[in-house]
Amino acid sequence: MPTLSDYLVLSAILFSIGLAGALTRRNTIIILVGLEMMLNAANINLVAFWHFLPPSPTGQMFALFAIAIAGAEAATGLALVIAVYRHYRSVNAEDISNLKG
Amino acid sequence: MPWIVQYLWLIALLPFAAALITAFLKRPLRTPAAAIVIGAMSISFLLSLCALAQVLKHGHEPQTCNFNWFHYGENAFVRLGFLLDPLSAMMLIVVSLVSLLVFIFSVGYMDHDENATRFFCFLSLFAGSMLALVISNSLLLLFMSWELVGLSSYLLIGFWYHKPSAAAAMKKAFIVTRIGDIGFFIGILWFYAGTGTTLFYTDDHQGSLEIARLGMLGASTALSISLLIFCGAMGKSGQFPLHVWLPDAMEGPTPVSALIHAATMVAAGVFLVGRMYPLFMVNESALHVVAFVGAFTALFAATIAVAQWDIKRILAYSTVSQLGYMMMGLGVGGYVAGLFHLFTHAFFKALLFLGSGSIIHACHHEQDIRKMGGLQAKMHLTFVFYGIGTLALTGFPLFAGFFSKDDLLLGAWHFHRTESWAFYIPFVFGLIGAAFTAFYMTRQVKYVFFGKARGEGAEHAHESGPSMTFPLLVLAALSVLTGFLGFPGHHFFHHFLGPNTEAHAFDGTALSIMFGSSILVLVAIYSGWKVYSGRVLEAGATDPLEARFPNAFRILQNKYYVDEFYEATVVAFTNAFARGVSLFDRYVLNGLFVLGSSMVVYVLSLVSQLMDDMAINGGFDKGCSTMRKAAGWNRWIQNGLSQHYLKLTSLGIILLFILALYFGNR
Amino acid sequence: MKLATVIFYALSIWTMVSGLLAVSMRNVMHCAIALIAFFAGIAAIFFSLHAEFLGAVQLIVYVGAVTVLILFAIMLTRDVTGFEGASPFSGGAAWGWIASLAVLGMLAYSLSDLPPNPGFSTSNILTVADIGQALMTRYAIPFEVISILLTAALVGAVVIAMEEPKGK
Numbered sequence: 001m002p003t004l005s006d007y008l009v010l011s012a013i014l015f016s017i018g019l020a021g022a023l024t025r026r027n028t029i030i031i032l033v034g035l036e037m038m039l040n041a042a043n044i045n046l047v048a049f050w051h052f053l054p055p056s057p058t059g060q061m062f063a064l065f066a067i068a069i070a071g072a073e074a075a076t077g078l079a080l081v082i083a084v085y086r087h088y089r090s091v092n093a094e095d096i097s098n099l100k101g
Numbered sequence: 102m103p104w105i106v107q108y109l110w111l112i113a114l115l116p117f118a119a120a121l122i123t124a125f126l127k128r129p130l131r132t133p134a135a136a137i138v139i140g141a142m143s144i145s146f147l148l149s150l151c152a153l154a155q156v157l158k159h160g161h162e163p164q165t166c167n168f169n170w171f172h173y174g175e176n177a178f179v180r181l182g183f184l185l186d187p188l189s190a191m192m193l194i195v196v197s198l199v200s201l202l203v204f205i206f207s208v209g210y211m212d213h214d215e216n217a218t219r220f221f222c223f224l225s226l227f228a229g230s231m232l233a234l235v236i237s238n239s240l241l242l243l244f245m246s247w248e249l250v251g252l253s254s255y256l257l258i259g260f261w262y263h264k265p266s267a268a269a270a271m272k273k274a275f276i277v278t279r280i281g282d283i284g285f286f287i288g289i290l291w292f293y294a295g296t297g298t299t300l301f302y303t304d305d306h307q308g309s310l311e312i313a314r315l316g317m318l319g320a321s322t323a324l325s326i327s328l329l330i331f332c333g334a335m336g337k338s339g340q341f342p343l344h345v346w347l348p349d350a351m352e353g354p355t356p357v358s359a360l361i362h363a364a365t366m367v368a369a370g371v372f373l374v375g376r377m378y379p380l381f382m383v384n385e386s387a388l389h390v391v392a393f394v395g396a397f398t399a400l401f402a403a404t405i406a407v408a409q410w411d412i413k414r415i416l417a418y419s420t421v422s423q424l425g426y427m428m429m430g431l432g433v434g435g436y437v438a439g440l441f442h443l444f445t446h447a448f449f450k451a452l453l454f455l456g457s458g459s460i461i462h463a464c465h466h467e468q469d470i471r472k473m474g475g476l477q478a479k480m481h482l483t484f485v486f487y488g489i490g491t492l493a494l495t496g497f498p499l500f501a502g503f504f505s506k507d508d509l510l511l512g513a514w515h516f517h518r519t520e521s522w523a524f525y526i527p528f529v530f531g532l533i534g535a536a537f538t539a540f541y542m543t544r545q546v547k548y549v550f551f552g553k554a555r556g557e558g559a560e561h562a563h564e565s566g567p568s569m570t571f572p573l574l575v576l577a578a579l580s581v582l583t584g585f586l587g588f589p590g591h592h593f594f595h596h597f598l599g600p601n602t603e604a605h606a607f608d609g610t611a612l613s614i615m616f617g618s619s620i621l622v623l624v625a626i627y628s629g630w631k632v633y634s635g636r637v638l639e640a641g642a643t644d645p646l647e648a649r650f651p652n653a654f655r656i657l658q659n660k661y662y663v664d665e666f667y668e669a670t671v672v673a674f675t676n677a678f679a680r681g682v683s684l685f686d687r688y689v690l691n692g693l694f695v696l697g698s699s700m701v702v703y704v705l706s707l708v709s710q711l712m713d714d715m716a717i718n719g720g721f722d723k724g725c726s727t728m729r730k731a732a733g734w735n736r737w738i739q740n741g742l743s744q745h746y747l748k749l750t751s752l753g754i755i756l757l758f759i760l761a762l763y764f765g766n767r
Numbered sequence: 768m769k770l771a772t773v774i775f776y777a778l779s780i781w782t783m784v785s786g787l788l789a790v791s792m793r794n795v796m797h798c799a800i801a802l803i804a805f806f807a808g809i810a811a812i813f814f815s816l817h818a819e820f821l822g823a824v825q826l827i828v829y830v831g832a833v834t835v836l837i838l839f840a841i842m843l844t845r846d847v848t849g850f851e852g853a854s855p856f857s858g859g860a861a862w863g864w865i866a867s868l869a870v871l872g873m874l875a876y877s878l879s880d881l882p883p884n885p886g887f888s889t890s891n892i893l894t895v896a897d898i899g900q901a902l903m904t905r906y907a908i909p910f911e912v913i914s915i916l917l918t919a920a921l922v923g924a925v926v927i928a929m930e931e932p933k934g935k
Contacts, residue, residue, distance in 0.1 A: 021791075030790060067821075071833060086930075758873050
């Protein structure tokens with residue numbers, strides 16, 4: 001039987017994969033994909049805790065809220081990508097360096 | 102609990118709600134906006150009357166309605182509440198009545214302004230926060246409304262934000278009061294730490310003021326907290342040296358000056374000292390500081406007012422001076438005297454400001470008294486009301502200011518029995534200040550209403566409409582009548598406000614002070630009348646004082662160069678500091694640091710190149726591009742790429758984790 | 768080996784592989800398709816944890832909505848970019864990989880001294896009715912706040928992505 005720590009390890013690995021995606025890719029859309037993957041990995045944590053440590057429903061409820069927030073984040077993020085694209089004619093994160101000091 | 106105590110919050114909520122509704126109204130809907138705001142304010146006024154009735158019926162005991170705001174732990178709550186006691190009942194009446202009248206006045210005054218809807222929204226927001234400030238039973242809630250009041254004042258001073266002077270004035274007001282608020286906030290925290298509650302009064306007598314009154318804080322702690330809180334009061338009430346923002350605040354529309362910068366908001370500082378009076382009484386030194394600051398401000402501002410040309414600036418300095426009187430009154434131990442002066446001053450100063458608004462409106466927004474003149478013939482009603490306000494302010498016998506100022510002077514006289522000669526100072530300053538007040542007000546009235554018209558605006562002036570004269574009428578009546586509430590020997594106001602403070606007996610001393618100050622005032626008025634008559638009032642004539650004492654006049658006209666002093670010290674220091682930081686940033690951080698790190702990074706990049714070659718077996722081209730990249734890596738830390746920041750963030754998290762491991766396991 | 772264990776490992780490998788593909792493939796469109804597989808795998812993990820409602824929500828929100836958004840974004844921006852070929856394994860990306868591996872190491876370290884199996888698989892079940900009840904009672908305020916947030920995000924997204932008026 002898989003145990004709680006199995007799920008936690010899985011979620012840690014998926015989180016790192018998502019982080020790697022957000023850090024290494026230059027396409028802004030894929031960076032957002034990486035962020036979504038990290039959020040999903042965190043949700044596995046929440047649900048696993050709910051499953052293994054009953055009876056409070058908090059874990060699932062939080063996962064639910066996290067999904068809603070992630071949905072909002074994806075919508076605004078992609079809207080930003082499109083707006084940025086329209087401005088710079090590019091979605092390459094390395095072209096968007098107005099923050100340069 | 103009586104219903105009015107339970108629903109006290111409605112008084113503050115209604116104007117807030119009106120502000121919210123008007124905020125969503127479109128610009129041309131000025132009439133509905135005015136109707137909503139005035140309607141909400143009238144209901145608030147009626148409720149305030151109910152509150153007053155409740156206090157009269159119930160007596161002096163504070164009546165509270167407390168509730169838990171949020172909890173931050175096991176059985177630990179942040180509690181807020183509303184408070185009804187004589188002080189808040191009095192302030193409720195003052196604020197709601199003056200606000201109501203000013204709202205009505207604004208309908209006429211702002212009839213040409215296309216942003217009147219926004220104006221009413223801000224006014225209502227201000228009134229709501231001021232009422233909330235008055236009824237709050239917790240220092241925290243008081244502070245919140247305090248800041249809201251500051252915000253709405255900021256918005257209203259800069260209502261004509263397209264004028265650079267107004268934009269500068271709004272910033273100045275906000276920043277200068279902020280200086281005082283820092284002290285106030287520290288005082289709040291300290292007070293909370295000392296008493297363990299933010300509530301002033303509670304049902305089981307465990308409120309912070311009740312604790313403080315018992316002397317449980319210790320004298321020196323109480324002194325420190327009082328002085329910190331007084332810092333906030335100084336900022337808001339324009340006491341020296343934080344008075345500089347108040348005259349500049351006259352850049353706002355005149356009804357704003359009347360409501361905020363004369364009658365209500367600036368009195369919030371005085372109210373605050375009155376509210377915290379049990380704390381201030383713990384250590385007498387705190388009250389002495391209040392008395393001396395107040396007395397100095399009273400005289401200081403009164404002398405400046407003598408040499409100003411702008412009608413509103415004269416009134417502004419007069420306000421600063423009168424606020425100084427109130428502080429002095431509180432400081433010398435005349436709790437009731439100070440608040441009584443607040444009460445009467447609110448009405449006659451609002452009258453004077455609205456009167457000046459009526460004049461300015463009639464003269465097509467001309468504010469220089471040298472370009473007015475002869476208005477007595479053209480604006481009968483305004484002249485009469487303005488005259489009443491002037492007499493009340495100067496302390497002419499039987500007008501409101503006479504009784505309250507006399508009360509103050511009496512308190513200041515009794516102050517001296519303590520120890521040394523220095524304690525005569527408030528009394529002497531108060532007396533001289535009263536003479537100056539009478540003089541500059543006479544000067545102003547002569548310039549504005551007598552002689553011949555000396556400007557374009559004044560020639561075509563005409564009486565203002567009923568929506569502007571009606572509030573003047575009400576305020577004029579109040580300026581005459583409110584004084585009798587404090588008729589000497591009768592002490593209605595004393596009995597109402599404070600059972601614990603005894604009124605000074607109306608004896609020979611009191612009578613002689615009353616007599617002496619009246620004589621002084623009459624002499625000052627007479628000399629003002631004499632000096633400013635005849636040829637002096639013709640166009641192009643110099644001020645007789647200027648002709649006589651050019652140097653002194655110049656100093657006064659430049660307000661003792663306080664602004665210039667701040668410009669040369671505080672502002673210059675801040676700018677120099679900012680410039681220094683900028684230079685440090687540019688040369689030391691971006692130059693030296695980046696140069697130094699570039700060497701390190703260069704070595705690192707060589708290593709990275711080797712790794713690249715091995716990892717991807719890239720050819721020579723790759724190596725070249727990496728070499729070129731190495732130069733770019735000099736600025737690795739600040740390259741503007743969000744991903745790099747993300748990388749650094751994750752490395753930072755790891756670093757924190759390692760630190761936590763290292764330190765956490767000890 | 769029990770069935771549940773087999774399923775767990777199968778799902779783990781499925782999600783890891785599809786996740787890796789989603790962040791490492793050269794063609795952005797392929798990435799999106801791998802992402803769909805990843806989201807579906809997560810949903811399956813939710814099902815295996817008896818969180819059926821959440822799994823369904825995962826399918827609807829992620830597989831249904833978010834991926835569609837992402838596909839749209841790709842299609843709206845793809846034609847001119849022309850840098851799809853950029854590999855995530857190029858030199859500049861090395862630090863990214865190092866950083867994420869370090870984070871993984873950190874997480875692994877913190878998981879290593881977990882107390883010995885704090886719980887074991889239960890038949891803990893939260894029905895849709897329970898969730899509805901909880902949303903309307905204990906979690907009513909977060910629920911309302913989330914709904915406001917979603918509305919704001921919706922409006923914000925439309926405003927941000929809206930074509931600017933030609934006149935400017």
